[in-house]
Amino acid sequence: AVLMACPISRYLEQELENSFKVFKIWQFEDRNQFFNTHGKSIRAVVGNATAGVDAELIESLPKLEIVSSYSVGLDKIDLVKCREKGVRVTNTPDVLTDDVADLAIGLTLAVLRRLCESDRYVRSGKWKKGDYKLTTKFTGKSVGIVGMGRIGTAIAKRSEAFNCSINYHSRTQKPNLNNYKYFPSVIELASNCQILIVACSLTEETRHIVNREVINALGQKGVVINIGRGLLVDEPELVAALVEGRLGGAGLDVFENEPEVPEELFGLENVVLLPHVASGTVETRKAMADLVVGNLKAHFMNKPLLSPVV
């Protein structure tokens, strides 16, 4: 049987149910009783960016063979434990890259051109009375990307079309990206760009990679865009910098403690807040679900996994 660790989508549930016996953990009030009764029949878990698979869950499922995550990020899955127990892990790379990169650019434009504020200006009837404030140009700006993986590369490509200079930081310099300037530290990157886009995965090394020093290096005209994970940014420091005017603006799709968002941000017009929706299009979410199911089918048919991580 397959265990769903949280509700994801009706489509995914149906696709899973077409091929497997499916347990939905949220339908069982008494978890211990559930694991006692059904634990031994579960050979696969499906989770996502929120409902991960921790050591405790892995230990409760003695027959677990595979974790198929409906996400590209694996920060909520205990990969060490999975390796130790010989549990395979798959994610959903590639299929969501375009949407996440599109949204990074969308957030950048929304912050710089004040799209949400302008929409509120029209809806509230202020246009008839007031005068419209000028905004900030995006084309030609200096963009700094933290994390030059699939998503970072797709953001860079889009930024090139806006004639932006591309700077990046990643663990190692990429040999084939000579048009982009590499910075071995995030502070140096932030000192040399106006728009800092956070696009790396969350690991012990990248937690709070955007800290007070980085935010200060970015400065009053700088903007932070985060489409990765909330914990990549020191959130209280980000909030303080925005409230104190030490940072120019922020576009955030992810937060430290979702769905909690620091309320100090609600009154700031130079901030755009989204509910973790970068991959949230009908097309991409279907492709993600198909990949989750495809990985499970491959595993149980003894075929190579489509997107293995462990």
Ligand code: 8YV
């Ligand atoms: C999804 C994500 O939000 O892929 C990731 O790492 O954060 C997102 O695509 C999420 O897993 C959907 O629930």
